[in-house]
Each structure stands twice: as C-alpha cells, then as structure tokens.
Amino acid sequence: MSLFPASYTPISVDAHCTDAVDNAYYSYEDHQLCMGYTTVNSKKIWAADDQDVTIHEFGHSLNHTFATTDIITSTPDLGAIDEGFADLWAYRQSLDNKVSVWFGRAIYASVGRSVTSLRNLATVTNYPVDIADEVHDDASFLSGAIYQIEKDSAVSTLNKTKLEKRILEDLQFGHGLQDAIVALQDEAADIGVPINTVTAALSARGLYRNDDVNQVELNVSKPAYPIDTYKYSFMQNGNCNGALDAGETIVVYPNLENTGSIKGGIALELSSATANVSVLAGGDYGFMYRLKANNSFRLGELGSFDKSNATDLKTYWPRVLAPSFVVKAEANATGTATFNLKISTMNTISGVANTKTVSFTLPIGSVGPTANCTSTAVLP
DSSP states (O other), X not given: OOSSOTTOOOOEEETTXXXXXXXXXXXXXXXXXXXXXXXXXXXXXXXXXXXXXXXXHHHHHHHHHHSOHHHHTSSHHHHHHHHHHHHHHHHHHHOOSEEOHHHHHHHHHTTTOOOSOSEETTOOOOTTTTOOSOTTGGGHHHHHHHHHHHHTSOOOHHHHHHHHHHHHHHOOTTOOHHHXXXXXXXXXXXXXXXXXXXXXXXXXXXXXXXXXXXXXEEOSSOOEEEEOSSSSTTOBSOOSSXXXXXXXXXXXXXXXXXXXXXXXXXXXEEEEOSTTEEEOTTSSEXXXXXXXXXXXXXXXXXXXXXXXXXXXXXXXXXXXXXOOEEEEEOTTOOSEEEEEEEEEEOBTTTSSOEEEEEEEEEEEEOOOOOTTOOOSTXXX
16 A cells, blocks of 8 residues: 555655744645744754654644545544544554653643653543543544554554545545544454454543434524624624624524533534525534533533633533534525524444434514624624
C-alpha cells in the first residue's frame, strides 16, 4: 500500500518558525509545517527537535489528503479527529503512548508546570461527559480507543496504518464521530480485529452508544431564537427586534431541549418550506457537542455559570454552543415561514444515526432595518 496517494501535495518545513511561540502547526493553505519554539531558562527549545511533534504535524497533511481539507475542517468533531489521528501517526513511529515528552514538558516548564507529556493515548476519557470543547483535548476519545484496539490485538503495523487511512477516507462532510466510529468497526473487522476487542475499547470511552433522538425536542413556548443584530458581516438589514422581517438575513438558533439522558454529537439540518424564505447553503448545517440530561441549551438557564471557572467551563459551556443557521427572507416575503429541522443523534451500535424531523414557524414581519444595531435582548 502506498501511503502517498496521487493527490498528496508535498510539504515544506520551517524548522525554526518564529511565528509559533509555544506551538507548532501545519498550514493546509501553504502546505507547510511551522515548527515553533518555547523558552525555558532563557533558552529556546525548538519543536523540530521533538520527533513526536514533527510527525504529528506531518500527520495533519496525511489526514487532510485522505479525508480532504473540506471534510476535516467541517465540524468540531472532525477537527478533534484530525488531532487524534496526528497523535496516532506520531505513536506509529515512537511506539510510546506519551505524545511529545520532550517539547511538551518544555512548554509546561516555561510556565512553571510539570507534566510528563502533552497527551497520553492510554488515558481513558468518557464521552460525552469529558468533552472540553477543545480539539486537542477532545482528540483522545477516538484516538484512545484505536490505541487500545491496536494494543489489544495482534495486528501488523501495515494493517494499523491501513486502518487509520481507511477511517479517514470514510469520513463525510459535515459529519463526525458517528461516521468515524462506524468506519472503525467496519475497517477493524476487515483486518481481522475481533469485534469484542473493538466494542470493549469503544464502551470504555462512552463511544458505543445509542442516543434516543425522541428525547430531543424543541421548546414549545419558544422553539427558536431569531437573532437580527449586525454581529456578523453576512447579517443584513436587521433591526434588533428579535424577529424575522422581510429583507433580513439573520441567524436562527433552534431552542433544543433534552428530556432524557446526556446526549453527544447532535447533528442538525435546517430547511425552509416557505417561498421567498431560504436557509443559506453553508449555514444550513449545525452541530452540537453535547446536550446535558433534562436541560435545554439556553445560557439563561445556567444560573451562576462562570466561564472563568474550569469546572463550570467543562461542565456547562459545551452544551450552550448551540447550532445556528443563516436564514434569508426576501423583500417580498410575507406571512409565516415554516422550517423543517432534521435532528440526528448517535447510534454507533447499529451504525445508523437516529433521526427525526420537527417543524417550527416564525412570523414574517415588515419592520425596516436599523443600521448597525446591537442588542443582547435578542440573544438566548
């Protein structure tokens, strides 16, 4: 098997990249590795001297080739998978589950902290309870499962490489962990890994799951929040009245509620069933990291939530990052706009996501724009 497909673009390496302090990164626009540095006791420590970091960043170029950049950057889940698979490429060379022992320790030493490595593939994290809303931290769910599967099975190095390559090739635009887990099960079976080895690793991390889509509902009294400020450049002709008016391009937040147990990885697709009202392409797909048990996403329900508090941040913030959609009402739009919302929750046991479609309406007003208005009153 050739690891480099015909579509692979060779990369360049800036081994002393002064743009990256306490960091190193792969630029998919420039096809370049920027290997930065950290400073310990007035001495520069370069990332390029750490094999794990170099191969990790190079691994991103493989991920973007096998899965394509458009796919790998399309959801937060896929961004985390990109980081996790980059760690696996590094592990494939070092055979050490501790990723970046040298540069990682130096980064933390520069701020007076002591760690053994940047990340550890053997660390077991639980999905979705341990979601941190940070792609490096959230990388460990799937990469840790793959590490355990490969460690617990007699699979050749070549087949391990094939496994990761094929999972990346199976990913789809706008999807994420659900697809990757299903691909992992299928591809692992193809290379002879016992199914119980796979399910054990997935179950240990909360990834072998069946989330009930019927427990996810729209709030009855307020099914959606129309946001018609000028927060983003694409929002046009708003007047900050918290309604959809003719001629406006706004953001709409569906007001999801979870009546059951904690959910992870909820995917949403919104479409309009009304003439002269459209959900714009690129703004028609949403993704929610996590929806806590018996709660809605609304920030106002979090009470004393403190974003500066690490515990609150980990526990609450990911569930209020609600999916949002870009909706445009033409100047001649009138009446009531009807929207159909397709909700998908994870089912990695059957391999097919649980889905249902619910509808909500928004009245179409005729209030004219207020230039550059801002208002927090329209926010959830």
